Amino acid sequence: MKINRNYLNLQDSYLFSTIAKKVNAFRAANPDREIIRLGIGDVTKPLAPVVVKGLVSASEDQGRAETFHGYGAEQGCDFLKEKVRLYYLEKGVELESDEIFISDGAKSDLGNILDIFSADNTVLIPSPVYPVYVDTNVMDGRRIIHVKATEENGFLPLPDQKIKCDIIYLCSPNNPTGAVYDKAQLGKWVEYALSNDAVILFDSAYEAFIGEKELPTSIYQIKGAEKCAIEFCSLSKTAGFTGTRCGYTVVPKALVRENVVLNSLWLRRQTTKFNGVSYVVQRGAEQVFTPEGYRQTREAIAYYKENAKIISDTLTELGIWHTGGKNSPYIWLKCKDGYDSWQFFDYLLESIGVVGTPGVGFGEEGEGFFRLTAFNTKENTQKAMALFRTLYEK
């Protein structure tokens, strides 16, 4: 019996456990000091009332023989796929129903999609980055090229025709940097992918935070993307589904490689290794796309975005270089002069009791940077920023 030895090449991630240890030690040493967490990557507001209503009513459906639902299609229920189709239509993107796959979240599909690609491909991943892109490819033993996201390119790297790759990860609005590609920039990636026979895996989990009309909320708003991109989205951040679990993946039928329609491979993968998302959850998710659900869920997003603005405005005022915070719940800032990511973490914790995330935890290129998030309350966010000011104005 041989194990998959690629797993032995995975690096352990101590980022969040180290943060927890440091915070606990601080708390023990300073029992009276208040701690404000701006490192949270999870939503904090409850599900929208209509979503809860949808979940409750579907739960009750499951208790009556006449309305009981057994096995459903692995690709998702038609009622939900239709809502997602119409959501895309409003973005100007025409999809067919069978190009949409309902999932239990973007993380699962971003990992599982690799099943349909040979391990003998070269993967291009921007750094700093959501660690899952790297780890899932290490598990398969694929060659990985990192492209640097830096202050110079605004944490939005563009393609380089000299660098050849087969699979490209893009996340916009970005986790962890909050940077957002515009249409011209995404267009360059689409052009690169088309001319290099590459496939873009586009993570749009934070698309609902985009407020500026001219910014793309789907890669399919770029001409030609349907021939080179798979898009992953989630209701986790759109509608607070981090613990309720639902997302969707789009695999256009125009996306063909080696004369094979990738949609048919993904369909086969999902019908073989997945049994669909809970009927109850899909009924809750359906409500997100009703006019009332849209209004209620966007209210929560507006609340988080107000927090992001409070952070971003403070940083601007203090002359601190940062990206994100405008069309994203994340703010990525340069550490104070002379501090590396972890030193800055310690400095913030010890001097003002504010907890963030050291940029280097998302990859080497994150060194010297720091992530703050908009998921705490407005009150705490304001308080943290007032404390921040004291560090820079003194």
Added chain:
Amino acid sequence: MKINRNYLNLQDSYLFSTIAKKVNAFRAANPDREIIRLGIGDVTKPLAPVVVKGLVSASEDQGRAETFHGYGAEQGCDFLKEKVRLYYLEKGVELESDEIFISDGAKSDLGNILDIFSADNTVLIPSPVYPVYVDTNVMDGRRIIHVKATEENGFLPLPDQKIKCDIIYLCSPNNPTGAVYDKAQLGKWVEYALSNDAVILFDSAYEAFIGEKELPTSIYQIKGAEKCAIEFCSLSKTAGFTGTRCGYTVVPKALVRENVVLNSLWLRRQTTKFNGVSYVVQRGAEQVFTPEGYRQTREAIAYYKENAKIISDTLTELGIWHTGGKNSPYIWLKCKDGYDSWQFFDYLLESIGVVGTPGVGFGEEGEGFFRLTAFNTKENTQKAMALFRTLYEK
């Protein structure tokens, strides 16, 4: 860009679509004839009232900030893992909490578990079989050896030391045959696995149908299994969760291959490519393991088993060779003399309007056999058996 070309080696399955076509054609030609479906592989009874209560209350939790749950552990919530631990304890199996992984169903985990094994392993799969075992390995390009489950071995093949393999699939009670291994038989497989450094993937999705006390409901009731087996179970058939989606997988920490604890590989796989089962669903699942939930869900199983008994008793009376039907919702019978699986399907449909599943649809070794299931109503099951009698008694 290279696709995973192993997918091109997958065989299309036309089993259920062919059945649907044949039934539709029959219905069109005979609009007045009644059709009774004993081919259903899905539960038909609604969720137990306490489970619905659990789902509803958890849905409401998600609507209040104080009780809202965001990201949970990928391995599942402690409250549910503890219930599963105690369920195993009652079977005489002592597990630690971190040997239990909550999943969205056995099908996902049975497919995904292969991530932790090298593609360079030989897999042993009994035939006839649940097609997912074969397809998931074809996708990875593993070498597959089929062992024959036949009338002679009661559809319970035993290990042959001359045949060397690394990964072994066992499903007991079996889908599609309903045959159940006893402890001595499973002991032989455990012995084989231990002496050959192999790993058994044990699918116990139908364990709740086992009524005879001396039959094993978990492979860990066999000494040494914790060193060679991973067990997959699901609430789909135990508690009618086919559309609600929850299961669990056990990876004992004593299971070590190439000096690596497989539990740590699976943990890494799940924390990287999965984000946990919906909190709402886990709260529903928790109720299955309460005394009231146990009583209510076993009532539904007793109903299905009564149907299975009606079928099995009729077949016994008519002198038709069959297995299953006693500790399983499936009855696997020999087709009438002179009929192959599909001919028998046509014969039953045309003569008495009863729909079953041709055995050959589960693999070559299923030729000449036929699967009936216990998931219809008692009334319909009785009616179908009365009609069956007319075919054999005339």
